[in-house]
Amino acid sequence: MFKGIITDIGTITDTTTHPNSDQIFHIKTQNLSSISKGDSIACSGACLTVVDIMSDIFTVQVSQETMKVANLNTWKIGKKINLEQAMRLSDKIDGHLVQGHVDGIVKILTINQNLDSHEIKLSCSQELIKFVAKKGSVTLNGVSLTVNSVITRPLSKFVCGEKFLGEAQASTAEYLNVFEEHSQALTTKLPSEIEFQKGSAEFTVNIIPYTWENTTFQYNKVNDYLNLEIDMIARYLDQLMQHKYN
Numbered sequence: 001m002f003k004g005i006i007t008d009i010g011t012i013t014d015t016t017t018h019p020n021s022d023q024i025f026h027i028k029t030q031n032l033s034s035i036s037k038g039d040s041i042a043c044s045g046a047c048l049t050v051v052d053i054m055s056d057i058f059t060v061q062v063s064q065e066t067m068k069v070a071n072l073n074t075w076k077i078g079k080k081i082n083l084e085q086a087m088r089l090s091d092k093i094d095g096h097l098v099q100g101h102v103d104g105i106v107k108i109l110t111i112n113q114n115l116d117s118h119e120i121k122l123s124c125s126q127e128l129i130k131f132v133a134k135k136g137s138v139t140l141n142g143v144s145l146t147v148n149s150v151i152t153r154p155l156s157k158f159v160c161g162e163k164f165l166g167e168a169q170a171s172t173a174e175y176l177n178v179f180e181e182h183s184q185a186l187t188t189k190l191p192s193e194i195e196f197q198k199g200s201a202e203f204t205v206n207i208i209p210y211t212w213e214n215t216t217f218q219y220n221k222v223n224d225y226l227n228l229e230i231d232m233i234a235r236y237l238d239q240l241m242q243h244k245y246n
Contacts, residue, residue: 002042002084004095004144006215007031012079013057023062025075029083032056042084045142045227046070047100070102071225080216082142095144096137102227104128108220109202118207129201131230131238139229140205143215148204
């Protein structure tokens with residue numbers, strides 16, 4: 001369990017593929033004194049287990065399932081990532097309760113400076129936007145943030161690659177055919193990137209100067225993908241409601 005308060009910025013020093021196809025990342029950090037083998041560390045929002053420690057570098061092993069859901073395919077040598085060690089029951093919860101279970105990715109649409117702060121607008125899939133509420137909490141790349149605004153649009157228009165399916169005239173089957181065609185044409189390995197062609201939902205967050213300077217937001221740019229974890233209370237409520245009405 002985490003709270004979304006970043007304690008260090010790590011750097012990817014090497015990456016290899018395990019014989020079982022899991023991905024291995026070696027991460028350099030300045031705060032290794034309190035890290036032990038077997039510890040859970042949130043790495044840009046993904047809860048990963050420390051499998052080895054050497055000098056100022058620790059190693060994590062990532063399953064294919066996590067690689068599919070999160071933005072870890074963008075982790076190359078030199079990549080900066082947010083780090084947070086697991087919280088203790090006696091800790092203050094300065095952010096909100098975070099599990100380190102990435103629900104999906106969001107795409108940065110704009111980054112605008114507003115006085116000393118930065119407002120980031122993000123594109124989100126329809127599947128996840130229902131969990132995002134104005135003044136609610138989300139976790140982006142491991143950082144606990146408050147949602148400023150939410151913008152949703154009806155799915156009456158779909159844009160998929162260069163093909164357009166017009167206002168309420170395309171059946172679900174027709175849309176899925178184009179969706180599948182474009183998905184096969186994608187050369188990137190980013191998970192669910194096709195979702196952002198819809199442009200159906202957006203939300204904004206505000207990054208204060210301290211958070212900007214002490215997290216990897218300072219390195220982000222438009223079109224980057226961030227790991228999103230929705231508020232766990234919203235996740236469980238949705239599950240309960242599904243059981244209630246099913």
